[in-house]
Amino acid sequence: MTRMIILGPPGAGKGTQASRIAERYGIPAISTGDIFRANIKAETELGQQVKEITASGGLVPDELTNRIVADRLAQPDAQQGFLLDGYPRNLGQVEALDRMLADSGVQLDVVVELVVDSEEVVQRLLKRAEIEGRVDDTEEVIRHRMEVYTEQTAPLSEAYSERGMLTTVDGEGEIDEVTERLNAVLDPIAGT
């Protein structure tokens, strides 16, 4: 039973590592970006609402995002723990998450941050754009997403660090190497 957040800039490899962590500890990986993309693809009402803003690299309004996460965390599979990927993304979402957890009488166990060089992540994102063809992986949108990250999401590291919850992991190098570093840090917390 572990409740975790994975932090890191766009392109740090959060999604890939989140799937591996989730599988290792038997908890769902909850990615707000994936939820938005699935809704856009399925042309749901939510998808219509978030299509433009995600394509431009801006943040979906907190009220909407928080509601989606609250609903997701209320699902049965998330009662055994969860890994949040891409949420929270600003200090308002941190507060909203605090309230959701307090309302359920539970606490986060750990916030793990993947630390990578910003030039490296831009390169990774451009490469991913070629492979996956995501509409928000153009160079201009990537630049905007990095700005949004620096201004709104990067301060979360300090906020969680002040609470003694943050642990950092070097996110550079091969995917498997990064997974091993994560396992080394998370096994003592999440067990295997």
Ligand code: AMP
């Ligand atoms: P990601 O896959 O995490 O990079 O998310 C893709 C896009 O979805 C982001 O650029 C935002 O437009 C939107 N998004 C994902 N998570 C959030 C969030 N927690 N708050 C607001 N917007 C989000």
